Amino acid sequence: MRNHDAHLEGPDLAALAGLLADGTRASFCLALLDGRAWTATELARHAGVAASTATEHLNLLVGGGLLAQERQGRHRYVRLADPETAQLIETLASMAPRRVNPPRSLPAVNRSRALARARTCYDHLAGALGVAITEAMTDRGLLDWEQGLTLTGNGIAWLAGLGIALPPATRRPPVRACLDWTERRPHLAGAVGAALCRHAFDSGWITRIGTGRAVALTEIGRRTLQDHLGLSDETGTPVS
Amino acid sequence: MRNHDAHLEGPDLAALAGLLADGTRASFCLALLDGRAWTATELARHAGVAASTATEHLNLLVGGGLLAQERQGRHRYVRLADPETAQLIETLASMAPRRVNPPRSLPAVNRSRALARARTCYDHLAGALGVAITEAMTDRGLLDWEQGLTLTGNGIAWLAGLGIALPPATRRPPVRACLDWTERRPHLAGAVGAALCRHAFDSGWITRIGTGRAVALTEIGRRTLQDHLGLSDETGTPVS
DNA sequence: AAGACACTTCGGCCCTCACCGAAGGATCGC
DNA sequence: GCGATCCTTCGGTGAGGGCCGAAGTGTCTT
Secondary structure (H helix, E strand, O other), rough: OOOEEEEEOOHHHHHHHHHHHOHHHHHHHHHOOOOOOEEEHHHHHHHHOOHHHHHHHHHHHHHHEEHHHHHHOOOEEEEEEEEEHHHHHHHHHHOOOOOOOOOOOOOHHHHHHHHHEEEEOOOOEEHHHHHHHHHHHOOOOOOOEEEEEEEEHHHHHHHHHHHOOOOOOOOOOOOEEOOOOOOOOEOOOOOOOOHHHHHHHHHOOEEEOOOOOOOEEEEHHHHHHEEEEEEOOOOOOOOO | OOOOOOOOOHHHHHHHHHOOOOOHHHHHHHHOOOOOOOHHHHHHHHOOOHHHHHHHHHHHHHHOOEEEEEEEEEEEEEOOOOHHHHHHHHHHHHHHHEEEEHHHHHHHHHHHHHHOOOOOOEEEEEHHHHHHHHHHHHOOOOEEEEEEEOOOHHHHHHHHHOOOOOOOOOOOOOEEEEEEEOOEEEEEEEHHHHHHHHHHHOOEEEEOOOOOOOEEOOHHHHHHHHHHHHHOOOOOOOOO
């Protein structure tokens, strides 16, 4: 009945890893970690390669199942295939030894500050804001870390009070810890993390800054988080 | 105070992925997933490459932090560096599209049957036995999958009854689901999974078959699992 | 219809890297 | 000490793959 003959060999694993073993392709995937769809040209410019080179890489990534694509007119939109893929890249990124690259220009410094303050991580919230929300939820007994991360009964009720329904059970874990690159502490991911992030956008708590993955807390969001989580406002002063 | 300037670039991620992007190195890592230490020659023979080639690959893997090594006389013992690394390889392996390789010879069939029945997966139990234990623990209310995988109070008591103390809290999650390659269903991993596996070896419930990662259930183990989990004996008939 | 734009295909360049065999330590057993 | 075993270093070879620019296809705008 079950397929016991499916044998995983070294080359199989190597083929998958090989997709991420190129600087340009890895750069694509890191950019796509913001959870949005990018066009081929945007990615090419982002990585600093010719359009033709980007095409070849995208063909490999899509063919390998890491990326999903949608054609719209003359545009080729591409995004991470699924949450599992996003988690794989996160995991890899969190284990990769990072070079210390002091930001060069003043705009670069501002950009990196904005990213550290609040950003999307695939489909959930990260940065100081994401971590602060996660820790406040823990302090209020909405999350429990004792034996693995879980959403408590109070947590379910709290979500309901915000108008967020529990996501249906799938293979994706409802709550999951995702190590924050800048904070070095975990923030909330998983289906519930995604639902919370979606709700934050829909309700105008947060809004995108420019075209990147950085987000800013709005005045509404600041007040809502203070009311519902007791978050002090130092976490998310709106940025220009 | 915190290092906000550490920027992860594409090449950083690519360098890590590149370590696993070679068939031979991937084969090494899959072999090391049994959680034990292998010598360089064993790995070379396993992967079918010259000893000199194996040396080069091991240098890369150790240098990249994926493997830890210990020199003992003329032997170079090598093992996975830590549970995080093991989980990374598991994740990669579970996402890699696998070729269907019908086992060729009769001994190969027996080996693959033994592996499907019971084996180690890094430091915990996998195969039909690992999945059966996990599902029995779930049925008896020792594990809860509702909002992420957790060990229940009953589960803690059950472990204590077996003489297994709760592992101290570290960065490693106490319980974690690990997708079983052969069963396509999750089995118990994490610190508790590791403690249970260690206890199973120490108490003689299971024993290694030959030199691979396959294990066999002993008569003691069969009886203990029946008494404590109600496991029927079809799961683990001892193999020659 | 014409031009601009987004993407793809192709050919060619060059560099990286996996591999081996031969030779040279290093360690163990006798 | 003397082979046998385990590992390492080094040079050479060959294949693979990342890159670009030029030319071609399809799509949108004017």
